[in-house]
Amino acid sequence: MGIGKFIWGNPADHLGQHGPDHPVSYFAPHILKSTLARFQDGFPGLVTYALKANAQAVVIENLVAAGLSTFDVASPAEIRLVRAACPGATLHYNNPVRSVAEIAFAKAHNVASYSIDSFSELVKLAAIIPPHGIEISVRLKLPIKGAAYDFGAKFGAGPEKCAALLQEVMRLGFTPSMTFHPGTQCKDPAAWETYIHAVANVARHAGVSLHRLNVGGGFPSHRNGARPDLKPIFQTIDQATKAAFAHNRPHLVCEPGRAMVAEAFTLATRIKAINDEGAVFLNDGTYGALAELPDIEANTRLTILTPQGQPVTGPSRPRLVFGPTCDSIDVLPGETLLPEAISAR
Numbered sequence: 001m002g003i004g005k006f007i008w009g010n011p012a013d014h015l016g017q018h019g020p021d022h023p024v025s026y027f028a029p030h031i032l033k034s035t036l037a038r039f040q041d042g043f044p045g046l047v048t049y050a051l052k053a054n055a056q057a058v059v060i061e062n063l064v065a066a067g068l069s070t071f072d073v074a075s076p077a078e079i080r081l082v083r084a085a086c087p088g089a090t091l092h093y094n095n096p097v098r099s100v101a102e103i104a105f106a107k108a109h110n111v112a113s114y115s116i117d118s119f120s121e122l123v124k125l126a127a128i129i130p131p132h133g134i135e136i137s138v139r140l141k142l143p144i145k146g147a148a149y150d151f152g153a154k155f156g157a158g159p160e161k162c163a164a165l166l167q168e169v170m171r172l173g174f175t176p177s178m179t180f181h182p183g184t185q186c187k188d189p190a191a192w193e194t195y196i197h198a199v200a201n202v203a204r205h206a207g208v209s210l211h212r213l214n215v216g217g218g219f220p221s222h223r224n225g226a227r228p229d230l231k232p233i234f235q236t237i238d239q240a241t242k243a244a245f246a247h248n249r250p251h252l253v254c255e256p257g258r259a260m261v262a263e264a265f266t267l268a269t270r271i272k273a274i275n276d277e278g279a280v281f282l283n284d285g286t287y288g289a290l291a292e293l294p295d296i297e298a299n300t301r302l303t304i305l306t307p308q309g310q311p312v313t314g315p316s317r318p319r320l321v322f323g324p325t326c327d328s329i330d331v332l333p334g335e336t337l338l339p340e341a342i343s344a345r
């Protein structure tokens with residue numbers, strides 16, 4: 001996908017005038033700025049951005065310009081990207097798995113906050129990083145529903161192991177914190193509530209007072225239906241933290257990825273063919289910008305335009321939608337409701 005340097009009022013104007021034959025990703029900085037404001041106005045703690053959702057320089061630069069100064073990074077490459085845009089930014093390295101070289105790189109770039117979910121990774125960190133002033137967050141996982149897919153399948157430790165890890169973090173002289181990720185596109189405030197109470201129990205059981213609690217990631221972005229309201233989630237996080245920790249309340253941190261950035265981008269993809277059975281072939285697919293669609297709930301916020309950039313209206317019908325490659329797995333999940341009147345170019 002090429003990168004253009006033009007400013008357009010909306011994607012339809014550009015598509016109608018230029019009719020590009022390649023997929024185009026449109027960025028709306030004002031939407032990114034207003035989403036950041038939604039988090040900063042509503043979340044009862046420190047707001048950070050998880051770079052893995054979209055690490056383009058233009059995203060980082062716009063967030064920095066709007067006042068964000070703390071980022072969750074998952075690799076040396078992401079550390080470099082943030083340092084280039086904002087040399088003084090605070091970095092949280094919350095990918096719980098790192099090579100020795102990656103830890104040394106993070107240390108050299110003054111990263112002072114890490115997450116872990118295993119003793120082996122704690123030993124690795126402790127061998128390289130002196131504990132004074134360094135925060136280590138133990139990542140909890142629970143069997144909870146409500147998200148598009150389960151992040152606990154990869155990272156996190158159960159409550160008992162988290163308590164033992166917390167005690168070891170303390171014994172080594174690091175600053176003890178905890179974190180969890182309820183899974184991406186989680187619309188249910190109760191998921192955060194359950195996690196927060198479980199974190200408080202782990203800390204009590206371990207006899208450790210937490211410096212901070214990082215509640216993820218996982219906030220929903222507007223993919224279909226009504227725009228998700230983040231306020232009930234923020235209120236639940238605040239109330240649950242009060243109820244679970246009383247006077248020993250840790251500082252709260254959140255690290256949204258997709259929910260921070262998704263609505264600031266629009267993907268335009270062209271219908272390049274419609275076969276005799278009515279299946280549609282796009283010029284982008286699961287090997288490109290639609291990579292996550294098979295694993296996440298369908299995005300039905302679609303606008304179908306004519307080559308002149310006008311909306312296609314009229315009756316719709318469900319269709320199979322394929323990407324442009326020769327692989328049969330390059331297909332969107334289920335069937336997509338598209339107007340009868342679509343045509344290919």
Ligand SMILES: Cc1ncc(COP(=O)(O)O)c(C=O)c1O
Pocket residue numbers: 050052053072094095181183184185216217218219255256257258259
């Ligand atoms: C540690 C961590 N934080 C934050 C995020 C961002 O999650 P989301 O995009 O669901 O907000 C992720 C996602 O992969 C993650 O692994």
